[in-house]
Amino acid sequence: MPGFFFHHNSMTELNGRDDGKLTEGKIHKKKQKALGADLRNYLKCVVPHIEPGIKTSHSRNVMLSTEEVTQWSQSLEKLLASQSGRGVFREFLKSEFSEENIEFWLACEDYKKTKSDHLHSKAERIYEEFIQSDAIKQINIDYQMREATAKKAQDPTHTSFDEVQKTVYILMERDSYPRFLKSKLYLNLLNHLQTNAAK
Numbered sequence: 001m002p003g004f005f006f007h008h009n010s011m012t013e014l015n016g017r018d019d020g021k022l023t024e025g026k027i028h029k030k031k032q033k034a035l036g037a038d039l040r041n042y043l044k045c046v047v048p049h050i051e052p053g054i055k056t057s058h059s060r061n062v063m064l065s066t067e068e069v070t071q072w073s074q075s076l077e078k079l080l081a082s083q084s085g086r087g088v089f090r091e092f093l094k095s096e097f098s099e100e101n102i103e104f105w106l107a108c109e110d111y112k113k114t115k116s117d118h119l120h121s122k123a124e125r126i127y128e129e130f131i132q133s134d135a136i137k138q139i140n141i142d143y144q145m146r147e148a149t150a151k152k153a154q155d156p157t158h159t160s161f162d163e164v165q166k167t168v169y170i171l172m173e174r175d176s177y178p179r180f181l182k183s184k185l186y187l188n189l190l191n192h193l194q195t196n197a198a199k
Contacts, residue, residue: 066193073181076173080105088189092180100137101172104130108165112158123156131164139168 064084072079072088079085086102093099107126114122130139131149141149145164152160180186 064189064193066190066197069186069190069193072186076169076177079177079180088185089177089180092183092185093176095185096176096179098176100130100139101168101176103137104139104168105165105172108161111161114158119156119158119160123153123160126161127153139164140171141167 068082068084072082072085079089080102086106090099090102093102104126107130111119111122111126127150129135130137131141131146131153132138133146141164145167149161149164
């Protein structure tokens with residue numbers, strides 16, 4: 001299956017500075033080192049299961065197929081079903097300062113699998129992190145839904161966050177997801193994959 005190797009040109013530009021004191025060789029080594037760290041950090045976001053101690057040369061071999069990335073455009077559901085898709089979408093949401101939406105959605109997915117005796121502590125954490133009015137990663141929901149969710153979180157069940165999770169999903173589906181499909185991040189990734197597949 002044709003794959004895509006992440007190259008440095010898909011990373012953020014490095015701020016290499018020539019202060020006149022470094023030789024050209026040292027500057028090149030410095031940029032390579034920064035690139036390695038940048039690549040590792042990017043791949044950790046895109047493919048979260050990469051081991052933290054993995055070497056960059058091995059990281060370059062992490063591949064995505066054209067087929068998988070094309071499927072992301074079929075629906076938000078298919079995008080979120082892919083671990084790499086979630087990572088790339090999260091990077092896009094970070095660029096729009098709205099990553100709290102996917103983080104909340106993922107927290108709800110995890111919450112549904114929680115054993116009953118841990119529901120209370122997880123519900124409290126989700127409420128404090130995403131729902132309450134001064135939450136660090138406050139999601140965009142109206143006052144009534146915030147209040148209703150607060151009550152459900154006090155006596156939690158596995159469905160306590162279902163309604164608000166659905167609301168956030170619809171918000172991503174109607175708002176962020178169409179922009180993601182038109183974004184340089186997604187289109188460049190798809191273009192590189194298709195170019196490599198054609199070789």
